[in-house]
Amino acid sequence: MTFFPDIDVEKTKNNAKRKLREYSRWRRIAADIGEQKLTASYSFEPKQALSKPSQPVEHLALNKVSAEQELEAIRWAVSGLFDSLHRRILVEKYLLPEPKQDLAIYSDLAISETLYYEENEKALLAFAELFRHGILLVEKVEN
Numbered sequence: 001m002t003f004f005p006d007i008d009v010e011k012t013k014n015n016a017k018r019k020l021r022e023y024s025r026w027r028r029i030a031a032d033i034g035e036q037k038l039t040a041s042y043s044f045e046p047k048q049a050l051s052k053p054s055q056p057v058e059h060l061a062l063n064k065v066s067a068e069q070e071l072e073a074i075r076w077a078v079s080g081l082f083d084s085l086h087r088r089i090l091v092e093k094y095l096l097p098e099p100k101q102d103l104a105i106y107s108d109l110a111i112s113e114t115l116y117y118e119e120n121e122k123a124l125l126a127f128a129e130l131f132r133h134g135i136l137l138v139e140k141v142e143n
Helices: 009-021 023-031 055-079 084-095 102-109 113-133
Strands: none
Touching (some): 009 023, 009 084, 055 084, 055 113, 084 102, 084 113
16 A cells, blocks of 8 residues: 555546536525425425424525535635645636636636646646545556
């Protein structure tokens, strides 16, 4: 067992991209105010504040808590990136309400396209290492 195992770079990058692309969905879930649900018969399901919550209300509350935890984990990992260029690339590409296209990002940064993609790859790998203690990392399988 090695201290730093070889990782499958492509699979790890794909995991990081997938997680970062989930960010806007987690934001929508976390921001959901938990209003009453309109049922198929066009009646509102009560929140049942004085008694045990109904299943949909209970699920909504659990989803909101889970979403807030996932948002916090993503933000913590991005904030923990050592290189500010990496943080900026990931924020602008994945975390803004209106994510920017690659061309707009590397033009704003005044760097070449090649350098941008190299730094983007490094940022994704660093994010994968930090997110939930490396859960996104995929080790190479030896044949």
